[in-house]
Amino acid sequence: MSDTPLLDQLETGPWPSFVKDLKRVAARKPATRDLLRQLERSYKDKITHWKHGGIVGVLGYGSGIIGRYSDLPDEFPGVAHFHTIRINQPSGWFYTTQALRELCAIWDEHGSGALNVHGSTGDLVFLGTTTDELEPTFAALTAKGWDLGGSGSAMRTPSCCVGEARCEYSCYDTMDLCYQVTQNFQFDMHRPSFPYKFKIKCSGCPNDCVAAVARADMSVIGVWKDDIRIDQAAVAAYAAGELKPRAGGTPYAKLDIKADVTDLCPTICMKYDGKKLAIDNKNCNHCMHCISLMPQALRIGTETGASLLLGSHAPILEGAQMSWVIVPFMPMEAPYAEFMALVGNIHEWWSEHGKNRERTGELMLRLGMRNFFQSVGLEPPPQTVRTPRANPFFFWHAEDFEAEDKGRKYIKL
Template sequence: MASKNNEDGGCSGKKTPLLDELEKGPWPSFVKEIKSAAETSKSAQDLLGQLELSYEEKKGHWKHGGLVGVLGYGGGVIGRYSDVGEQFPNVAHFHTLRVNHPAGWFYTSAALRTICDIWERHGSGLTNMHGSTGDIILLGTTTPQLEPTFQELAQAGFDLGGSGSSMRTPSCCVGMARCEWACYDAMKLCYDLTMAYQDEMHRPPFPYKFKLKCAGCPNDCVASIARADLSIIGTWRDDIQVDDAEVTQYAAAGVSIQKHVCDLCPTKCMEWDGKKLAIDNRNCVRCMHCINVMPKALRPGSDRGAVIMIGGKAPIMQGALLSSVLIPFVPAAELMETLQELIGRIWDFWNEYGNNRERVGELVQRVGLPAFLDGIGLDPVPEMIASPRDNPYIYFQARKGAQP
């Protein structure tokens, strides 16, 4: 795709030996895609030139920020400017728009063509499908083109996603649309949450970003446990369903149930005597390994819902955090109601006590889990403990001079 409204100029034909190296090897290359766009796009040509300069000088030349946006919204647009705009005039402004994706990333071909046509008219034509949060990322346009792009997207049925200190665009796996392991309708929940929190997405009200991801089962195909401030991960609370005849078929087909299933169970809650598979479901941690190895023989229990976890984040201000259990189980039918109540409490506490640019997980670490739970009105439960004590014994040291 290429933009049709770029200025004259650019760096067409400039040698890019350092970028050329990134086209070598077995993996797909973003450089190849930008070069393809550069055949008809002046901004893509200048983008290659600036990127080559950055590699030569070992210095980034993007200035992030600037008060740019669209009418009525405080998020969805990431301002970006070049500090070598005189040398590369077609990327002097190179703003990014985040467009709210459909739940599960399901598109019709007509919808994709509509997005691409709009972006070719108003921007560089370069896209990232999709960003880390899940949005459609439209890379590179000028300030005057932001509002026309937004209006065309809105008329086509698309909205902008979240950016800045806001609730970021919720995302989910394909859930029940294609996955037989889904323990709740992740796509419906993601859509309902998106509709419920439009203000918090488009008008940043928080100390920092807040990400919410819905995974239909413990496989967590959206990596919510590592990337979401609030993770909703499908699970069950009764016994794994076992088809003994299918277990026998797997064994007959050459699957070593002892080696490939039982020995790899993290809690060693499974036993195989050569004829029957026994599961101690009280010690099962719902890791999904056995189900993934023998999907015809094993499947999640029938009492399904989700575990709600809090605090995941990538290493930006502080180190990376994995989410911790907040509510061990919520029945599928009660998820939306429970989440709306819980999210409101979390946001109230975070807005009151969170520091600037402090994620929820960092707040929990700073004030401590007991204070956080008290602040949001939840009672502690054993599942909230990240790990047991290393030493079960407590030693009391006698005061110096005291009688034994």
């Protein structure tokens, strides 16, 4: 009889099971065999048997290794130490088969053979090795040109969509920005010195394929400033059913432009009279709904860059929190000096005022948006205003009176 009957049930469904993969590795890796046995015990006891027993790492680095220990080391000695190693992934997750084989060979020699490509954090994750194998694993990785990712209260490994490499919607080179950010903030990634984690994720367009606005402290979302380009002949082809919506990515054969496109515009900035499509671009909020439905008829503008949003995360007590727009439009061209300087200012403000395990979004809520914008040197954009001011009474600061004495006009007629 199998010693993992509960796990065996997971192999009986119609979908591929991680249990089957782990059993294949367990045939040659005792640690992975004990991993399965401990997981079976956790299913039976209905509690985890992992514990954090201290900080481990490699020489010169404070992050990249997540220490993990079993609380049943005598029963499952193969996972008494089962540390996780995060590997800094290439931009856009582009790997050659040779690179993947090198990584797998390194892990097969020094660890459990189980890995995660890719976790929600972005890194490639090596799952399970002993403390004695950390330095040899790190040496083998660096010899092949790999580095560790971020962990703990540090700059986390930046990640991005494929951007201009494969996507016609991309408004900037996501892969280059991701690489440059990774290089620029190496110290902050490898030596934790922040109140808590800080994530940067780069999406080439508002479709946000890396879900940056929900998961990243700093979201870099590609946008355009000018008008959406329209091919009226292609619009007519969509209306006639000659072109398939979403380039064939839906079960619908024909597009009802009024019902499916213009009536669903969140800002009601589009009109279709049966022959011609018109867009009031000043009221467009770049949701990408119309462009995604009719990619051959509508194109993003030509004056492109990115919107910067800050503050998203999912704290347990307050619940999920989305990002705020802090810069509506910023040109995104190498060497990205304006962007790097702003991120540095945010880090300084957060490091000075943040409490332990308080992320930037929580600090912004605690101290207020006015304090944030003043501290990092940004003009507050109207996109941060949820509703117009209704109360005529508000407080002035001393610097406002000083600026007024020097000629600043707060109401420009």
